Amino acid sequence: MSYYLDFTVLGLDFLRTRLLGEDLIPSQLPLREGLTEKLRTLRTVGIKTVSDLNTILKKETSMKTLSKETGIQLDYLKLLARVLRGYTPKSVMLSDFPKVDTKVTNTLMGHGIRDSYSLWTAAAHVKTRTKLAKEMALPPTELCTIVCLSDLCRIQWVSPLFSRLIFDAGYKTVQDVASAHAEDLVVGVSTVNKKENLFKGKIGARDMGRLVYIASILPHELEL
Template structure:
């Protein structure tokens, strides 16, 4: 459970398969060179999942030590760690989300609930949301919208505008995104962009694919 990925659940072999198929940034395409050989060397050190790998590479000194033990170059290990860390979404300020109830955002901020992560945790259950509505005088619809946007913000690569676009498709929670056909999400996002003209420069099928795949690696914690 939690706002971010549970790296314990992502097995090294599964991530190897994922990384092999993924379209990487130009600066990270070197990760695919001799990828099977390097991942085999990593797994021989007893690494079973991404949580254990992140722990093994938690500092420059640990990277150097692990490199000496497994024979994989430290430059490769650092690049791999950067790629793994990019899977984790960074919480954003509620106020940067487009077209939300800013009165609700202001009232939440006064209670210290000013980020998507904070609201994710504060609005996990119907009872918690009911208490926020009663205590702060927020419209239930406005709060639920903000909670759903906060849920969607857990998807890596989904910025504030992208979260809004996904929300407007009606596929408005992480659980729904995870169970959605990638092509359907892409088509619905395209439709929303044409109708509402949100400032996303370019939307590709691979972007929708990444969202769905990332959502499937998250836990579905919020009670709707």
């Protein structure tokens, strides 16, 4: 059971598949240049998993050493490091979710469950969620809603506010988003937003397509 992608079990082929298969934002496109050869070079210095690579790229000194050992430009490695950080978006505070019962979130936070990661970990399965609701005297339906919002925030670029729009449009989990068509998501979210006026930005099919792709590669472990 994993809130995030498990870098320890993902080989470098995962990076090749994602960087070539995802509709990258313009600033990330340079990562495709010589990608296969660069990954092959990384393997020659003992880097086998995304976790191995991420550990090195977290520190400036080890990143510079890797650049010298492999001949891969430092700017390329810095960009790759930023992209890897984006693969594990920060958990969000439960108090940041709109339109939820604050009594429920306050109770959860009072018991040390303060963010999306801790709630999802504690209540992603029906059995543990039911137990949590009984122990804290929480309404099961509202607790399930907040767990769903936490699940949706596992998708890169999905904010607490946007998770609410996706949820209210009928896509309650990461798996729901992964199974959706981008155009349908746009229509659903736009319709909800016209009523609720939560999101001020533009909602486009291309951005939704990115969310669908990311959702498709995340673990689908939330039980409803």
